[in-house]
Amino acid sequence: MAAKWGRVVAAALATVAMTAACAASAAGEAVAPSSAAPAGKAVQLALIEGMSGPFANAGAAVERNLRLGVETVNAHGGVKLADGAHPLQLVVLDSKGSPEEALLQLRAAADRHIGYVLQGNSSAVAAALLGAIDRQNAREPDNRELFLNYSADDPALTNAACSFWHFRFDAHVGMRMDALADVIERDPSVKKVYLLNQDYSFGHDVSALARSTLSAKRPDIAIVGDEFHPIGRVKDFAPYIAKIRASGADAVVTGNWGNDLTLLVKAAREQGLDTRFYTFYGNSLGAPAALGDAGVKRVIAVADWHPNVGGAASDAWYKAFRARYPAAQDDYPVLRMELMIEMLAAAMNRAGSADPEAVAKQLEGMKFDNGFHPAWMRAADHQMIQPLYVMEMDHAGTPGVRFDNEGSGYGFRTVLALPPEQTVQPGTCHMPRP
Helix, strand or coil, X not given: CHHHHHHHHHHHHHHHHHHHHHHHHHCCCCCCCCCCCCCCCCEEEEEEECCCCCCHHHHHHHHHHHHHHHHHHHHXXXXXXXXXXXXXXXXXXECCCCHHHHHHHHHHHHHCCCCEEEECCCHHXXXXXXXXXXXXXXXXXXXXXXXXXXCCCCHHHHCCCCCCCEEEXXXXXXXXXXXXXXXXXXXXXXXXXXXXXXXXXXHHHHHHHHHHHHHHHCCCCEEEEEEEECCCCCCCCHHHHHHHHHHCCCEEEECCCHHHHHHHHHHHHHCCCCCEEEECCCCCCCHHHHHHHHHCCCEXXXXXXXXXXXXXXXHHHHHHHHHHCCCHHHCCCCHHHHHHHHHHHHHHHHHCCCCHHHHHXXXXXXXXXXXXXXXXXXXXXXXXXXXXXXXXXXXXXXXCXXXXXXXXXXXXXXXXXXXXXXXXXXXXXXXXXX
8 A cells, every 4th residue: 555655656746746847947947857856054934823713724735836846846956056056945834814923923034044934824824924024024134034925915015015026926906806706797697796704804895896897897786794703713704794695685795714614605505595706716725525506506716726727737737736736625726836946946946045135036037837727927016916716616527617616516617817918907016116
């Protein structure tokens, strides 16, 4: 059994490594597979994420995706610095989902002189980290940190609060909301919309942008509810479902994620709520299984990639992920997280250094193309520009749904594919540079 598992992992890493080589080549890097392990001291990457508490499952999913990226880079010999090849090493620090705890873990990372901080689950945590990193880098120029953000989507992070020391690899709320609104605009059955979101910066952004975007694209739609709930503290969403039903809404727009989304959709199923859910993360961990048949053709989600995008290169990447993580409950691949690690490695190779400032300068304007996902890092505000897909939940095996989520028997088909050029939004960043 152990030998068989070893062969499965080796095959998966070989496939993923091949994809990484193609991506690096497209980005202008010369990469060749390497059988020799990099001998230099590891370049450490601090993952500061909620690994315990109500969103622990989301933290574990992040760790899996990032580890795959690290393994891919190391399978190709690590990063090539001036003094030779070095492996990447992921260091996991538990923030418990709290900004206060995240700042303690950031201090621990700085004390260990870890130059790279990775975080994404919660824009509130991201804002706290970014402020502290800006201060740290000004105070200790010999111990600087670079913040790589894979999911914190508050638009301010690449607008009013933009920083040279922060790069976002996910689409922000405005970009995602615009894509969802494009689909809502084409659905004449949507007349009344209920907004339900977590009570923190991201949830308020979703609410405000939903109002403004829908007003512009479908001024006939009535907003019949706009409610916020405590993040990570609601155990029973039945009262919220009752309010939605009473409002007469035929659609719900929500930015909920993690356990808050899972519990929300479970309550909708149990209460037999017959409305469409337009979500930012309806395809995320646990959600399709929680919805079951109640989600079929009713749950819409938006993402930078999903397994049913189609094409040989996309299929190969997804199959390699599943070979590396074969357990059904681990089936939550997030392409942008591996993309982030690959681009970081390419920037280090170009700089010939792991110095955060030198690497940041190489990341600015960097292009990425792995054969199915062209993207670039906008230099003006450090916002990744990449494709977006709006998708609809349905039974696996129906047209456009070849792969399901987490062995649930339910997956998503693309209803709108936006190339990166069509996801671009203007920015307001005025970034001080070192």
